[in-house]
Amino acid sequence: MSKTKPIRIMSMGKYLPLSISSEVLEKEYGLPKGWSEKYSGVISRHKATTEHNGFMGARAAEEALEKGNMTLADIDLLISASGTYDYPLPNQASVIKAEMKDGNKYHFAAIDIDSTCLSFVAALEFATGILDGKRYKNILIVSSEISSKGLNPDNWETLTLFGDGAVAAVVSYQEYSDSKYIMGGQRTYSEGVYHTIIEGGGNRYFFKENPYNKELHSFKMNGKQLLKLARIKVPEFIDWFFKDLENTIDTVDAIIPHQASKAGISILRKLYKIDDKIVKETLHKYGNCIAASIPLTLMDAIDSGEVKRGDVCLLIGTSAGFSIGAALIKY
Amino acid sequence: MSKTKPIRIMSMGKYLPLSISSEVLEKEYGLPKGWSEKYSGVISRHKATTEHNGFMGARAAEEALEKGNMTLADIDLLISASGTYDYPLPNQASVIKAEMKDGNKYHFAAIDIDSTCLSFVAALEFATGILDGKRYKNILIVSSEISSKGLNPDNWETLTLFGDGAVAAVVSYQEYSDSKYIMGGQRTYSEGVYHTIIEGGGNRYFFKENPYNKELHSFKMNGKQLLKLARIKVPEFIDWFFKDLENTIDTVDAIIPHQASKAGISILRKLYKIDDKIVKETLHKYGNCIAASIPLTLMDAIDSGEVKRGDVCLLIGTSAGFSIGAALIKY
Numbered sequence: 001m002s003k004t005k006p007i008r009i010m011s012m013g014k015y016l017p018l019s020i021s022s023e024v025l026e027k028e029y030g031l032p033k034g035w036s037e038k039y040s041g042v043i044s045r046h047k048a049t050t051e052h053n054g055f056m057g058a059r060a061a062e063e064a065l066e067k068g069n070m071t072l073a074d075i076d077l078l079i080s081a082s083g084t085y086d087y088p089l090p091n092q093a094s095v096i097k098a099e100m101k102d103g104n105k106y107h108f109a110a111i112d113i114d115s116t117c118l119s120f121v122a123a124l125e126f127a128t129g130i131l132d133g134k135r136y137k138n139i140l141i142v143s144s145e146i147s148s149k150g151l152n153p154d155n156w157e158t159l160t161l162f163g164d165g166a167v168a169a170v171v172s173y174q175e176y177s178d179s180k181y182i183m184g185g186q187r188t189y190s191e192g193v194y195h196t197i198i199e200g201g202g203n204r205y206f207f208k209e210n211p212y213n214k215e216l217h218s219f220k221m222n223g224k225q226l227l228k229l230a231r232i233k234v235p236e237f238i239d240w241f242f243k244d245l246e247n248t249i250d251t252v253d254a255i256i257p258h259q260a261s262k263a264g265i266s267i268l269r270k271l272y273k274i275d276d277k278i279v280k281e282t283l284h285k286y287g288n289c290i291a292a293s294i295p296l297t298l299m300d301a302i303d304s305g306e307v308k309r310g311d312v313c314l315l316i317g318t319s320a321g322f323s324i325g326a327a328l329i330k331y
Numbered sequence: 332m333s334k335t336k337p338i339r340i341m342s343m344g345k346y347l348p349l350s351i352s353s354e355v356l357e358k359e360y361g362l363p364k365g366w367s368e369k370y371s372g373v374i375s376r377h378k379a380t381t382e383h384n385g386f387m388g389a390r391a392a393e394e395a396l397e398k399g400n401m402t403l404a405d406i407d408l409l410i411s412a413s414g415t416y417d418y419p420l421p422n423q424a425s426v427i428k429a430e431m432k433d434g435n436k437y438h439f440a441a442i443d444i445d446s447t448c449l450s451f452v453a454a455l456e457f458a459t460g461i462l463d464g465k466r467y468k469n470i471l472i473v474s475s476e477i478s479s480k481g482l483n484p485d486n487w488e489t490l491t492l493f494g495d496g497a498v499a500a501v502v503s504y505q506e507y508s509d510s511k512y513i514m515g516g517q518r519t520y521s522e523g524v525y526h527t528i529i530e531g532g533g534n535r536y537f538f539k540e541n542p543y544n545k546e547l548h549s550f551k552m553n554g555k556q557l558l559k560l561a562r563i564k565v566p567e568f569i570d571w572f573f574k575d576l577e578n579t580i581d582t583v584d585a586i587i588p589h590q591a592s593k594a595g596i597s598i599l600r601k602l603y604k605i606d607d608k609i610v611k612e613t614l615h616k617y618g619n620c621i622a623a624s625i626p627l628t629l630m631d632a633i634d635s636g637e638v639k640r641g642d643v644c645l646l647i648g649t650s651a652g653f654s655i656g657a658a659l660i661k662y
Binding site: 107186212 | 383384409414415416417418419420421422424425426428429434435438439440441442443444445446447453456457459460461466477480481516517518519520521522524525527528529530531532533534535537538539542543545548550650651652653654656
């Protein structure tokens with residue numbers, strides 16, 4: 001098939017700050033004991049204390065390089081694929097590169113790709129597009145997310161759902177490997193553009209005229225509307241995505257969904273009656289880590305042996321905007 | 332050459348808010364008359380009043396489509412290629428798409444690519460990578476920038492230098508056209524990562540603990556250090572960029588530089604003794620419009636007839652991070 005390309009995820013690395021259990025979180029914010037697990041499905045998540053996005057991303061990237069027996073000299077491009085950031089400017093990829101050991105010694109490009117929770121999947125699609133084994137042999141994709149600052153403590157749903165963490169992957173053009181990028185794509189359904197939003201902090205509600213308040217500057221989601229829209233659009237998306245492929249959603253070896261929420265993860269299970277073992281889940285221990293969720297879940301599945309070389313994996317999720325996106329890879 | 336690809340900029344569109352002359356700006360902020368033109372080279376720039384990034388980007392994109400005799404039905408992907416944004420979340424491309432007439436009716440992907448001032452050039456490189464005439468036939472790249480909010484009135488250099496504006500291009504895979512994407516690339520020199528920065532407003536100096544102050548939340552640049560670094564790195568970059576190409580910097584028909592500053596634009600002129608007519612300039616009337624500067628300058632040169640079909644154009648600039656990037660196209 002013309003769509004496949006010999007792209008291989010060579011290695012992955014991660015950095016997780018301190019873990020905080022739901023029990024501790026519930027005590028700290030005065031929530032009933034057990035609320036978090038019952039309603040969000042999250043038992044613990046990680047939370048940055050002194051770390052920032054650049055630091056966490058750099059550590060994850062270094063681990064990915066080390067595991068792949070590579071150094072920065074092998075890298076042709078660093079993509080930061082995240083929804084959160086250290087500074088409005090410069091771009092996050094530049095910060096991650098500068099934070100890496102020897103980051104100043106090499107001059108590969110550092111560019112951000114942002115499709116909120118689908119940033120890693122979008123980065124994989126663009127990386128696949130430019131990887132050619134010549135100018136671009138190895139690309140480092142880093143998703144480093146700190147969600148905890150942008151949460152409203154009065155909103156228990158989001159307070160207990162989100163987590164922080166960073167993950168990185170070295171993605172390479174490997175003509176003689178069995179690995180493949182089979183297909184990727186995203187569709188943006190603009191009717192849901194403001195179902196998830198952080199209103200304050202950009203040009204629309206600029207800080208100067210809009211001092212911090214937890215309502216304006218925190219992540220808001222209209223969970224019910226989102227789920228309703230997802231239930232309608234996911235089947236449309238799946239039909240579009242698999243239209244010209246040999247694979248079907250029933251025949252993939254593993255589904256790595258965005259860990260959006262308990263209900264979000266079960267949409268695919270319910271719609272397509274997919275075996276629970278096929279759909280990988282890390283929500284209970286990491287929470288929703290925005291763009292880092294899909295690669296963190298993939299990395300865990302690889303490390304635990306649940307995903308092996310040669311397995312066909314569907315990375316799939318929803319993101320603010322409102323988008324659905326996926327990548328089908330032979331790992 | 333293997334690097335060339337049959338990519339054609341089909342059409343462009345722009346949206347500019349009200350123009351504000353340097354005389355008016357100087358009066359408003361108590362600057363000596365003539366300071367702006369003398370030191371920044373800017374006689375007038377545009378400044379958003381009620382407009383926001385999404386609105387301006389949508390109008391520019393609509394104009395580009397109209398000029399190309401296309402509709403949203405022809406578009407496979409919208410890339411927002413900008414350094415500034417309406418909201419921390421969702422991503423800017425989703426906002427632009429939703430703001431466009433009939434934006435809700437079509438479901439092409441909306442993704443951001445951010446390399447600050449080089450975002451348009453980076454987007455062109457990635458767009459070229461995935462354009463294949465099949466899944467991706469036509470991509471809409473939009474750079475919509477509002478710099479005016481992030482300026483410190485006490486810093487006359489930046490206050491008078493920057494402008495607001497939006498510009499869009501439809502970029503297509505056109506096998507039988509004479510147009511070509513010859514080469515693109517970026518190099519990031521991390522030693523200059525914080526020479527340009529907006530410190531406040533991300534996770535590093537979060538608004539909650541850091542209320543607005545014009546020093547922390549405004550654009551800062553170490554102009555002298557930047558120029559010094561650029562003078563050293565531009566020749567290295569040019570050597571790297573043209574190494575395997577038939578073209579040289581002396582033989583291109585037009586150079587479209589980022590309108591970084593008066594001194595920034597003249598680096599290439601001075602280093603390579605390039606004819607003034609080859610290097611296009613819009614700084615005096617638009618100021619530095621971040622990522623919109625390169626495409627605005629290209630569009631002006633096309634509209635005025637200075638750049639014609641078949642001309643070889645070098646889009647080139649610097650960006651925060653610190654990066655140098657370029658794209659060589661046969662328009």
